[in-house]
């Protein structure tokens with residue numbers, strides 16, 4: 186049986202005046218996966234998300250979420266999705282537990298708010314006013330509010346921006362926990378490491394267009410097949426032998442330290458085979474693999490931070 | 492059905508009480524103004540004749556209640572525009588809360604504090620306005636409730652469309668305060684120039700003043716059917732329009 190994707194976006198376009206924020210964006214999100222939109226500032230991630238959430242109406246294209254139309258069926262959909270916005274505020278003097286309590290009263294089905302606060306490390310801030318929370322604590326509260334109705338699909342826009350590494354890891358675990366319960370997660374980030382570790386599939390988006398979509402591994406394999414091995418040996422015959430390896434493109438040496446570049450997944454194995462066949466003694470061996478950061482650089486010609 | 496209305500209203504009341512100066516501004520100031528005005532005007536008028544004294548006290552009481560209502564409208568408009576600018580409305584939009592629920596919650600909060608202010612005035616004012624004791628408190632409160640709700644609904648409409656918080660207050664003051672001048676509070680509507688009379692008949696405040704004055708003076712509800720109808724009409728039209736025009740961000 187072929188399942189219908191949980192989120193289906195096809196050919197959406199959104200203009201702000203003359204600015205084209207999103208153009209010809211299409212993607213599907215399958216049930217139970219963590220799907221990430223990655224791209225630099227102003228790429229159109231938030232606009233795309235907010236169209237899918239039903240908060241904005243695209244000028245063109247169609248969207249379906251859980252087989253519903255986000256705008257027309259907004260009320261039915263709201264009970265089944267959870268939303269964390271990139272920029273949001275609450276009343277300055279609302280207490281953390283009061284916000285959770287209000288949210289819980291809005292949905293027919295909810296999870297235990299106190300447990301949620303505990304999971305997000307906010308248990309001791311229960312009675313604190315919103316305005317007194319730190320940036321990261323506010324962020325975690327908004328994630329709690331997005332999860333209060335035990336949603337089938339969760340949308341998290343910049344979920345770990347402003348969090349310290351420890352809190353970030355805790356959020357990652359939480360998101361993986363959501364997936365483990367069979368739910369679907371859509372997130373945006375401009376942290377490549379986050380996308381790589383957390384997402385089952387990512388869409389790379391720039392200037393409002395999607396450049397490519399796949400698993401992080403396949404994106405790297407497709408766009409950056411380069412492999413690099415760095416090793417140290419005193420064997421003077423080594424350099425010539427490395428050059429005969431089929432998948433190796435270039436070898437360079439500084440003193441006894443060799444940098445061997447090639448392409449294809451088999452390249453590292455071929456280097457190891459060569460070392461053992463010729464009994465070359467190495468004192469150091471390291472592989473350098475490309476990551477999403479390199480894919481991004483390759484596809485857009487610049488780093489995500491520029 | 493307005494899911495979450497009770498919770499949101501109670502929450503907003505608590506939040507309001509946590510504002511520094513919130514209670515002082517909303518309840519304390521009007522009562523203070525009422526008392527000060529009462530002492531000044533009451534004493535001066537009483538020195539002339541008892542009749543005038545009662546006439547003055549009527550005006551001050553109605554004037555004070557109208558001021559409370561307008562202050563409530565202003566504060567409603569300000570709160571909604573702050574919520575919009577801060578992104579609070581946007582966050583609420585992604586929940587099952589409806590704009591009607593949010594506006595209603597704020598209106599109820601305003602009505603609660605209006606009622607509290609009024610109660611305090613009656614208690615404090617009894618000393619300065621012996622007349623007040625003869626007034627039908629329940630009827631007057633009902634008339635005030637109707638008037639305030641209707642005036643607040645014009646506030647919804649303004650709150651639904653004003654672009655920014657900084658705009659909201661001056662714009663609302665510009666619309667609302669001039670209304671007082673032609674509302675018949677100080678000068679009877681009939682003695683205004685014809686053009687202004689026409690304007691006055693289009694302003695909801697005029698009907699509120701007429702109703703409040705009438706009820707305060709002991710006239711029957713049946714004598715004010717036009718006022719009541721006008722206030723209800725304003726409420727219905729403004730509420731419907733603002734639900735349509737409501738801007739979340």
Ligand SMILES: Nc1ncnc2c1ncn2[C@@H]1O[C@H](COP(=O)(O)OP(=O)(O)OP(=O)(O)O)[C@@H](O)[C@H]1O
Pocket residue numbers: 201204205206224225226227228229230231232233271375
């Ligand atoms: N309300 C708006 N009015 C006008 N232009 C907007 C509005 N919101 C976004 N834009 C523009 O649309 C483009 C896409 O913005 P968007 O917020 O979707 O980017 P993003 O990928 O989420 O960026 P970031 O990483 O900074 O959050 C930008 O050029 C931005 O200036």
Ligand SMILES: [Mg+2]
Pocket residue numbers: 230231232271342343
């Ligand atoms: Mg964004």
